[in-house]
Every structure is written in C-alpha cells, then in structure tokens.
Amino acid sequence: MGDARQYFNLTSPFAFKRGGALVDAQVAYETWGELNAARDNAILILTGLSPSAHAASNAADTSAGWWEEMLGPGKHIDTNRWFVICVNTLGSCKGSTGAASIDPATGEAYRLAFPELTLEDAANAAYELVRGLGIERLACLLGNSMGGMTALAYLALHPGSARGHISISTAPQAQPFAIAIRSLQREAIRLDPNWNEGRYDDVRYPEAGMSIARKLGVITYRSAMEWVGRFARIRLDSEQREDDPFGAEFQIESYLAGHARRFVRNFDPNSYLYLSRASDWFDIGEYGGGSALQALKTLALERALVIGVSTDILFPLSQQEEIAQGLEAGGAQVEFVALDSPQGHDAFLVDIARFGAAIAQFLARL
Template identity: 70%
Template sequence: MTEFIPPGTLFHQLPAVLPMKRGDALRNGRVAYETWGTLNAARDNAILILTGLSPDAHAAANAGNQQPGWWEPMLGPGNPIDSDRWFVVCVNALGSCKGSTGPASINPATGEPYRLDFPALSLEDVADAAASVVSALGIERLACLIGNSMGGMCALAYLLRYPGSARSHINICGSACALPFSIAIRSLQREAIRLDPAWNQGRYDDDHYPEAGMRMARKLGVITYRSALEWDGRFGRVRLDSDRRADEDPFGLEFEVESYLEAHARRFVRRFDPNCYLYLSRSMDWFDMAEYAPDGRDVIAGLARIQVERALAIGVSTDILFPLQQQEQIADGLRAGGAEATFLPLPSPQGHDAFLVDIARFGPAVGDFLAST
C-alpha cells in the first residue's frame, strides 16, 4: 500500500469530520493541491482545476516542483490558462493515492491502511473536499471552474452543491452521468483487479500485489482513452521483430500495438493503488445529475439547477468513453438554467485523451473563453 506524492505538494486538512454522500463520514482527512500565479487583492482571479481519475495535483511546473506536469502546455505564464493573470489551484481527488486521503492512506483509528474500510466514495464527496480547499485559500467565488473527464463530473457536483461559487465553467470531455458503455468498461476493469488472487479482498502489499489485474484494467482503460483512428494511424498491423517476441508463449505479444499497451500498463500498475482505482472508478458510475431533478430522472432538469453565468462544454468527435452527446447535454442543461452556455465539438483524432495532447485545438478554445471571463 503506497501513496505517490509529487515533490512540492501542498496539503489542506479537511474538517475533523467530513460527512459523505452515502451516509458515512471521513475523519481527519486531507487534500493535496498545488497552485500557480498570485491571488489578487480582490480575490476574484482564481481558477480551480478538477482532474480525471489518475492525475495528481501537479498539472504544470511551479516554484515547488520544476518538473513538467500532466497539463504542462496548457498551464503557466503565457499559456492558455495564463498564470500571469490567474491564480490557479489544482486539487488531487479525494480517494486518490497522490496525496489526498484514500484507501491507501493510514486510518488514524487503526494505524493501518484504510483498504476497504475507506468510506463509500461519491464524486459529490470529491467536490466537497475541493470546495474546502478553495474556502481555506480565502476564495469566495471562482473566476472559472475547469473539470476534465472525471473532473468534469466533479465540477458539475461542485457547482450544484455550492450555488454561485463560480462565475464561469469549462467542462472538458466530461458528462452529467455515466453511460452504459462507460459503466461496462469500468466494471470489467474493476473485475480484472478483484479476480486477481493477489488482490485478496484489498489486503495486498508490495510483495503480494495484484499486478496482472491492474495491467488488464489499465489496458482496457487506455484502449478507450484513444480512438480507433489513432490506433490505426500509429500502429497499423505492424508486427514485432522476432527478437521482441516470446517464442515460448504461442499466444504472446505479436503486434506493436500489443507491445505498446503492455509497456504502458507496466508503467502504471505500481504507480496507482488498486483499491483507490476501485473506489474512484465506482464513484464515476454512481454519478447522475438526474438525481437532482424534481422527478429524479431528467438529466437536463438536474443540470438546470446549476447557477453559473457562462459555460463552455468541449468534446471530441472520436471520444467513445465520454461521447459528444454528453458534452452537448451539459451545455443544453446549463443553458436551461440560465447560463450563457456553448457546446464546442472538436475533430481531434486522439479520442478521450485529446485534451491532454491536442493542445493545438484545446488551447485556443480554453484561452479564448478565459480571455473573455
């Protein structure tokens, strides 16, 4: 059980008792975060970034950590999210293993890792923890709340639970509820982890670790994060050279795409805690803005309860995990609530992960929106 905390990470101590959506409570938890830029005297130039499932709070290089972050080309001086103008905060999700309290953290009541004793986690709890960080920094109202992927879902929960907490919102490849396809994929990922004998009902350690299950889970995820168009363009049907094949295994790796997935998965498995993966994955499946509609069934009506002045929902035509209709639905719902909301579909070939790599398309969209905020 290991936490993976980047150098320079800052920590916010949550309230002694943090009530959680599903009835339990987290005691003496914390949230990891990082900042860029300077909060102005009026405290009205703050931007909050909520991340996808696996990133840490280190979105870009800063004074505390000069190493490039996971969104380096997007954030920093002169970049689309310009830290010369904005005070930017990025938080690591509650339930993660990148500094915020989660299943890999030590339970103060027992002195042992929480493992499966960690309270049932919802994205609403992730939003509450992020809001606690913002409040502690003395920010009453955000200039913009930006959410990517799972962070887009958390951002909607944040805006609903804290009315008027942000002037504007950018939702990137997010959704107002999990679709059956996404639920099915994540269910298979969780099953792969749980069926690994080394998982042992969450009671594993570094010597007895569910590596095979995590590898399978990560491979499934990576396949859905990119598009068939990109897979074909990058790898085609190119086969491995004979010296890179395992001849003793008649069903071993044969194609370049298989080798890529294997290498990618092996880099990931020991850098993210399996129980944290299970908790965060399930929280995405549970999330549904329809719960907040008067009839409990209408996603648009649930979204219409959010109070925000302006919003931009960006999607990608090749995204199969959070398809375009979900970002269009977000824009429609926020517009029904009175927001000046725009839906922007982008033709990137990179699929769901395009916002991480296709800065040539996403950068101008984000930068132009913030320039008019």
C-alpha cells in the first residue's frame, strides 16, 4: 500500500484569526480524477473533526477511504467527471500542521504553544491550497459536520469562490447541546493526569480521557433509536464480562469500548482539544452583523444542496433548514433534503444510498 498523501506549503508566516502565526506550515491532501483544461471541474471536500484526507482509494493508496462508497469512477461523486480534492484540516494530526507537529523555532512539538485555532484558519489554509493548485473557482465546495462549518467560513471569507455548495449535517453556529458535549469531551482529556497540560508521551498517555471523549462522541453521533435497534438490552456472555463489579455488562458498553480503543492512539489529544474548541467558537453570524441569516445571504453561490437527518441530535435538522433559508435568501438555487436515516449524525458515512443519490442528482445538474 502506497501513500497518496501530498503536501502543500502555506504562506509563511501563516497568520491566525485570533493572533499568532505558523512558520513553514503545511496541509495534507489527496486528489482523484483530472483537472480539466478550463480548470472548472474541481470539488473540494472539507472533513469532520477526525478523518484524514484519504476519503477514498486511489492508484497510489488502494486502502479503503472513509467515504469509499461515495467517491470514485462511476460512483455518486464521479471522478471520471470531477477533479476531487480532500484536505486534512489545519490543526489536525493526519499530515497537516497541528499541535503535534514540530515547531521549527524550538525543534519540539508545539503542544499548547500552537496558536488559538479557528475554523476560519482551517478555511483559509484550504483556500490557499485550492489557489495553489491553479483553481480560481471551485465547481463545488462540499463540507460535512465540522467540515460544513469550515466550508461556511471559507465562503464567508472568500465569497464567490465556489459555484456550488453541498452542506451536510452541519451548523451555522454551534448550539448549546453540541458545545456541552464537546466541553465534556475536552474536560475528560484535561482531567486525565497523563494529559499533564499537554505534555504527554507514548508511555504516559491520556488513554482514559481520550477513551471517555470518544465514547461520548460515538453516543451522540448515532441516535437512541439506532442503539435500541442494534443492542436493545442484550447482555454480554459471562466470559466476556470483567470481574469488576461495575465493569461492562451490556453489549452497548462493549461496542463503545471497541470504538474508543481504535481511536485513542490514532488521534493526538491536543489536536482533538484544538479542533473541538474551534468548532464551539464558530459562528457564521460574525459575518452578518450578528445574524446568521444575513451572513448566509452574502456567500455568492449559484446552487446549493443542504442535507440533514431527522435523528441527528448534534447538528439538528432545524440548523440545516436555517442554512438552506439563508442561502436561498442570498439568491442561490437551493435544494433542501431531509432524510430519516436512523443512524443520526453519522448517517452521511453510513447511509450512502440515500446521501449518494441526493449528491449525484445535484452534481448532475451543476
């Protein structure tokens, strides 16, 4: 298995919205398909908090990507027609510069010396990449979850930089419920004694804190309805249980533990803290005199597709409606799709049939 990951060097110093700057920073990205002669068939994908740029397999890396069934030759996002770019968010730990990267000034990891990251900084980094690839205007900017907020920041900072926009299960600003959950996730990490103000290593690592943060996330990414359907109150077999009187007793507990185990060492805790806080800080209303609706009117799009899921408790359908109304008020032709997928917020990763159909239809008209 090769590595399809490419790197783009950002302007140095790269200034941050809340102050501070990075020297010699980069973003990691992958591409699929070919940029046409007119350079007008590019789609940029901005991801949720934890994915890498590897959205799908390609010649250089044949391993399955996180959106494997959505993207590729002849698939819903057809790379025979489109040139697709997926960028790893600035501040992440999957190739782009983040808190786990080496600070050239000290020769050590930035840790908490990393500047205060906002989604606007991530948006500006992605915009630099697109311009660096020689693309004046995107055919379509696609963002899901946190990436959807980053996409709104991208369009607010660079109006007219995309003809079309696909907004998936996201928010014009963080709501109290989402902020509360992310606040608890960050607290779990920070209360782990091994976090040590961000100065952990592989031996003393905030395993417990990261595990609780991930479990909390997974609970909110799906719906109560799905948990009932999948696990009900099924108990573990006696040999699967721990001796601890308060140990895991139900299948749902074991499922969450498995999810956490796979995640804990695969994502840097400080990067998690930075991206989580950046999500809480985001408010498109800052670009509309405090009004999200006014800000959404200014994004200068021709067409938009807004998709939400009725069972999403983290980014509820009402927020998708708000985005759709705002974009429509700004003169864009907007399609609003409300899906009743049982999988909650994670549905865009799982219910490919329904999401894919809506996306393919929209792209066919673009």
